[in-house]
Amino acid sequence: MQSTTRIYQFHEYGNPEVLKLESLPTPQPDLGEVRVRVSAMSLNRADLLWVQNNYVETPELPAKLGYEVCGTVEAVGSDVTEFKIGDRVSSIPAFSISDYANFGETAILPTRGLMKTPDNFSFSQGASFAFAYFTGYFALLELGNLQAYQTVLITAGTSTTGLAAISIAKKVGAKIIATTRTSKKRDVLLDAGADYVVATEEEDLANRVMEITNGHGADVIYDAVAGTLSEQLAKAVAIQGHWIVYGLLDTENIAPFPWMTAFIRSFRFYVYKVFDFTGNRHLGLLGNEEAFSRAKQFIAGGLADGSFPVTIDREFQGLETLPDAMNFMASNKAKGKIVVTVS
Amino acid sequence: MQSTTRIYQFHEYGNPEVLKLESLPTPQPDLGEVRVRVSAMSLNRADLLWVQNNYVETPELPAKLGYEVCGTVEAVGSDVTEFKIGDRVSSIPAFSISDYANFGETAILPTRGLMKTPDNFSFSQGASFAFAYFTGYFALLELGNLQAYQTVLITAGTSTTGLAAISIAKKVGAKIIATTRTSKKRDVLLDAGADYVVATEEEDLANRVMEITNGHGADVIYDAVAGTLSEQLAKAVAIQGHWIVYGLLDTENIAPFPWMTAFIRSFRFYVYKVFDFTGNRHLGLLGNEEAFSRAKQFIAGGLADGSFPVTIDREFQGLETLPDAMNFMASNKAKGKIVVTVS
Numbered sequence: 128m129q130s131t132t133r134i135y136q137f138h139e140y141g142n143p144e145v146l147k148l149e150s151l152p153t154p155q156p157d158l159g160e161v162r163v164r165v166s167a168m169s170l171n172r173a174d175l176l177w178v179q180n181n182y183v184e185t186p187e188l189p190a191k192l193g194y195e196v197c198g199t200v201e202a203v204g205s206d207v208t209e210f211k212i213g214d215r216v217s218s219i220p221a222f223s224i225s226d227y228a229n230f231g232e233t234a235i236l237p238t239r240g241l242m243k244t245p246d247n248f249s250f251s252q253g254a255s256f257a258f259a260y261f262t263g264y265f266a267l268l269e270l271g272n273l274q275a276y277q278t279v280l281i282t283a284g285t286s287t288t289g290l291a292a293i294s295i296a297k298k299v300g301a302k303i304i305a306t307t308r309t310s311k312k313r314d315v316l317l318d319a320g321a322d323y324v325v326a327t328e329e330e331d332l333a334n335r336v337m338e339i340t341n342g343h344g345a346d347v348i349y350d351a352v353a354g355t356l357s358e359q360l361a362k363a364v365a366i367q368g369h370w371i372v373y374g375l376l377d378t379e380n381i382a383p384f385p386w387m388t389a390f391i392r393s394f395r396f397y398v399y400k401v402f403d404f405t406g407n408r409h410l411g412l413l414g415n416e417e418a419f420s421r422a423k424q425f426i427a428g429g430l431a432d433g434s435f436p437v438t439i440d441r442e443f444q445g446l447e448t449l450p451d452a453m454n455f456m457a458s459n460k461a462k463g464k465i466v467v468t469v470s
Numbered sequence: 471m472q473s474t475t476r477i478y479q480f481h482e483y484g485n486p487e488v489l490k491l492e493s494l495p496t497p498q499p500d501l502g503e504v505r506v507r508v509s510a511m512s513l514n515r516a517d518l519l520w521v522q523n524n525y526v527e528t529p530e531l532p533a534k535l536g537y538e539v540c541g542t543v544e545a546v547g548s549d550v551t552e553f554k555i556g557d558r559v560s561s562i563p564a565f566s567i568s569d570y571a572n573f574g575e576t577a578i579l580p581t582r583g584l585m586k587t588p589d590n591f592s593f594s595q596g597a598s599f600a601f602a603y604f605t606g607y608f609a610l611l612e613l614g615n616l617q618a619y620q621t622v623l624i625t626a627g628t629s630t631t632g633l634a635a636i637s638i639a640k641k642v643g644a645k646i647i648a649t650t651r652t653s654k655k656r657d658v659l660l661d662a663g664a665d666y667v668v669a670t671e672e673e674d675l676a677n678r679v680m681e682i683t684n685g686h687g688a689d690v691i692y693d694a695v696a697g698t699l700s701e702q703l704a705k706a707v708a709i710q711g712h713w714i715v716y717g718l719l720d721t722e723n724i725a726p727f728p729w730m731t732a733f734i735r736s737f738r739f740y741v742y743k744v745f746d747f748t749g750n751r752h753l754g755l756l757g758n759e760e761a762f763s764r765a766k767q768f769i770a771g772g773l774a775d776g777s778f779p780v781t782i783d784r785e786f787q788g789l790e791t792l793p794d795a796m797n798f799m800a801s802n803k804a805k806g807k808i809v810v811t812v813s
Contacts, residue, residue: 384727393755396740396741397739398733398736400736412710
C-alpha cells in the first residue's frame with residue numbers, strides 16, 4: 128500500500144476557506160531535496176496573498192501553499208550531505224512558492240531553502256524567524272551597508288519584521304530609531320532594543336530624526352509602509368543615505384514619490400524583496416550567492432547567541448486549524464507570528 | 471594700478487536681466503587653483519535655476535554664476551603641476567557653484583574642476599561637453615554598470631544629455647533605444663547612434679521595448695523626465711535593472727511612483743546628479759574619487775578618438791550677450807548647447 132500524507136491544496140483562488148486538507152501520495156525527495164515531517168507552520172502575509180492570487184507569483188491550480196515551516200528531516204535526496212534524517216530544520220526564503228509550498232504533514236524542500244533549527248528554539252519559534260531576519264539582513268547590511276556608528280530608522284517597528292530589524296541593527300551596534308503610530312507601544316520598542324521611539328501620529332517624524340541625529344538624518348531607513356509617511360521619510364534620510372521599502376503595507380495610501388526631496392538629498396531608494404538576494408527563477412531574479420552565504424552565517428550567529436528572538440502571538444493547535452489561523456492573520460489583530468502546530 | 475577683470479554678478483534673484491557685468495580686482499589663484507582667461511561660456515539649465523534661486527544650492531548675494539567654460543590658463547597656484555600657463559582647459563562639474571562660478575573674462579577654478587580641452591575642439595565645443603558626458607558616464611557605467619550585451623533606454627534622446635548618453639552607450643557597445651515625443655526627430659537619433667527610436671506620443675513604449683528586447687526589458691534606463699512616462703518606464707525596465715532619473719524636466723507633470731511595478735520587477739531606482747560622484751561640500755556629498763578618475767579617463771578617451779561629439783545650437787558673440795543667451799535657453803527652443811563667446 129502506498130503511503131499518503133495530508134497536504135493543503137486549493138483548487139480556486141480566494142479566502143482561507145478555499146484551503147482543503149487532502150491525502151496525497153507521500154512525495155520522495157529528489158536530488159538536492161529533503162522531506163521534512165512538519166511540526167509547526169508559521170503564517171506569512173504572502174501566504175494569504177498567494178491563495179487570493181494577489182501575490183507576485185501566480186498559483187497554478189491546484190496549488191499548495193506555505194513558506195515557513197519547522198520540523199524534522201525524514202528522508203533526503205541521494206546526493207544530500209548537509210542534512211540527515213532526524214535533523215531539526217527550518218525553511219528559509221530561498222525558493223519559489225511555485226516550486227515548493229509547505230503546509231501539511233510533510234514538505235519537500237530544497238537544501239538551499241533550509242537551515243538547522245537552533246537547539247534552544249521550539250518548533251514554533253523555528254518556523255517563525257526566517258522571513259523576518261533574512262529580509263532584514265539583506266536590507267540593512269547588503270543594501271544599506273549599516274555600520275555601528277550609523278543610525279537606522281525602522282518604521283512599523285512593532286511588526287515581526289520591524290522587531291527583527293531592531294535586533295539586527297542592535298547586533299551591528301547602530302543607533303536605532305523605531306516608529307509606531309501612537310505612544311502606546313513605546314515600551315515594546317524600547318524593550319526590543321530601540322534607542323528612540325517616534326510616535327508618528329503625535330510627533331513630526333523628520334524633525335525628530337534630525338534632532339536625534341544632529342541634522343545628519345538616518346543613514347538607513349527600513350520601511351514597511353511606503354505610504355503617507357513618504358515625504359517625511361525622504362526628509363529624514365541622510366544625504367546619500369538608503370531608503371529601503373520592503374513591504375507595501377499601506378497599499379491603500381501609497382504616497383506620491385518625493386521627487387524633489389530625492390533630487391536634493393541624493394538618497395538611494397529601493398523597493399526590495401528578500402528574493403532579490405536569494406533568487407527566484409519564476410520572478411527572473413538571479414540572487415546573490417555571496418550575500419546569501421553571509422546572511423546565513425550572520426543569522427545563525429544571532430540565533431545561537433540569543434540576540435535574535437521571535438515573538439509568537441498565538442499558536443493554533445492542529446493541522447486542521449490553518450484556515451482559522453489565516454483568517455486571524457487577515458484580521459490584523461496579531462502582535463507577532465501566528466503558528467499552527469501539527470500534532 | 472591694480473588690474474581688473476569683468477565678471478558677471480547678480481545682487482538679487484530673478485530672470486537673466488538681474489545679471490550685471492562688473493569690473494572686479496583680478497583674482498589670484500590660491501593653492502590647487504588656476505586662473506583661466508575665458509574664451510567660451512556654455513549655458514546650462516542649472517545656471518538659470520541658480521540665478522532664480524530655484525537650484526539645489528542657494529546663492530549668497532552678491533553671487534557669480536556659470537558652470538561650463540573653456541579658455542586658456544593664465545596663472546596657476548604655487549603647488550599646481552597638472553596645468554601650466556597657456557594650456558587650453560575646460561571646466562568639469564567637480565566643484566560647487568557656491569565656491570567657483572565662472573562667467574566673465576576670467577575664472578578661478580580648482581584643478582579638480584578642470585580637464586585639458588581636446589586639440590580638435592573649438593573653445594565653444596570645449597565649453598560644452600563636460601556636464602553632459604560626466605552626467606551620462608556616472609549614470610550609465612557606475613550606477614547602471616552598462617555592458618556591451620545589454621540594452622539602454624534613453625528618454626529625451628535629442629537633448630544634449632540624451633545625445634551624449636547615446637554616444638557613451640555606443641562606445642560601450644550596448645543596444646540603444648532612444649525616445650522622442652514624435653517621429654519628427656527620428657533621424658537625429660539614428661544618426662547619433664540609436665539602434666531603435668520610439669516616438670512616445672505615437673507608440674506604446676513598454677510594449678516596444680519588450681518587443682525589441684524579446685521580453686527582457688531595458689537593463690538601464692537613463693531618464694530626464696520622471697514624468698507622465700513613469701509607469702511605462704517601470705514596465706520597460708528589466709527585472710533587477712536600473713532606472714536612473716538624472717533630471718526633473720517634467721516637474722509640472724511629475725508622476726506617481728509605480729510602487730507595485732517596482733515591487734514586482736525589483737528594479738533599482740535612482741534620482742541622481744553628477745555631484746553624487748564628484749562631491750559637493752555645500753550639498754554634503756562625499757563623491758567617489760575612484761569613479762571620478764575612471765570618468766575622466768573614459769571621457770578623455772572618447773573625446774580624443776572622436777566618439778564624443780557636441781552639438782552647438784547657437785553661438786552668441788561677446789560677453790555682453792549672456793542675458794540674451796540665457797533668455798534664449800529659457801525659451802526652450804535650442805536643439806543643442808548655447809554658447810557665448812568672449813572676445
